[in-house]
Every structure is written in C-alpha cells, then in structure tokens.
Amino acid sequence: MSDDFTKFATKTDIAEGTAKVFTVDGVRIAVCNVAGKCYAIEDVCTHDNAPLGAGELVDDQIECPRHGARFDVTNGKAMCLPAVKPVKTFAVEEKDGELFVDTKAAATN
Ligand code: FES
Numbered sequence: 001m002s003d004d005f006t007k008f009a010t011k012t013d014i015a016e017g018t019a020k021v022f023t024v025d026g027v028r029i030a031v032c033n034v035a036g037k038c039y040a041i042e043d044v045c046t047h048d049n050a051p052l053g054a055g056e057l058v059d060d061q062i063e064c065p066r067h068g069a070r071f072d073v074t075n076g077k078a079m080c081l082p083a084v085k086p087v088k089t090f091a092v093e094e095k096d097g098e099l100f101v102d103t104k105a106a107a108t109n
Contacts, residue, residue, distance in 0.1 A: 005100035
C-alpha cells in the first residue's frame with residue numbers, strides 16, 4: 001500500500017449492506033460495504049449533487065435519494081437515468097481490520 005492511503009475507519013464501522021459517509025483529506029466519500037468488501041465513491045451525485053451516501057444500497061448499487069439514479073459502487077458507473085455520468089471512485093485497502101483510502105487518485109470510469 002502506498003503512502004497515499006489514509007486510514008479512515010475500522011471495518012466494523014460500516015455494517016454489511018450499508019453506506020457511511022466520511023471526510024478524508026477534505027474529500028467527502030461514501031463507503032459502501034458490499035458483501036464484506038468496501039468500496040468508496042465520491043459523496044456527490046453526478047446528476048444534481050445530492051449526497052449519495054444518504055441513499056439506499058442494494059447489492060452493489062446505491063440509489064440517489066433525490067431523483068433515484070443508481071450507481072454501481074464497484075466502478076462508479078451510472079446505471080439508470082437521470083444520471084448519465086459516472087461518479088468518482090477511490091481505491092480502498094483493508095489491513096488488519098482497518099480501512100485505508102486513496103483520495104488523491106480518483107478514478108472515473
Ligand atoms: S441528484 Fe441524484 S438523481 Fe438527481
């Protein structure tokens with residue numbers, strides 16, 4: 001794991017099947033626990049900037065609480081209208097039950 005990763009939580013902080021919002025290095029991220037693996041996306045919907053972390057996580061998709069767009073949290077892809085652009089994703093690493101994220105290298109797929 002490179003020095004760009006910042007510890008932000010322990011794995012038990014995020015229950016399986018839920019999303020939780022953190023601010024790491026000034027970036028607001030929604031971390032989604034999908035079947036025991038955590039994925040981080042920017043906490044901003046690409047349709048109209050609603051906080052995605054407040055949405056419902058169903059399997060590997062989170063639904064925007066404002067207009068219902070869904071995003072695949074594993075790769076950021078917009079899965080249905082009204083969003084068409086992907087949300088940024090961030091690499092998450094787990095070590096000894098602690099979670100680290102690299103907010104400097106956002107990926108937009
Ligand atoms: S703000 Fe998210 S779908 Fe409109």
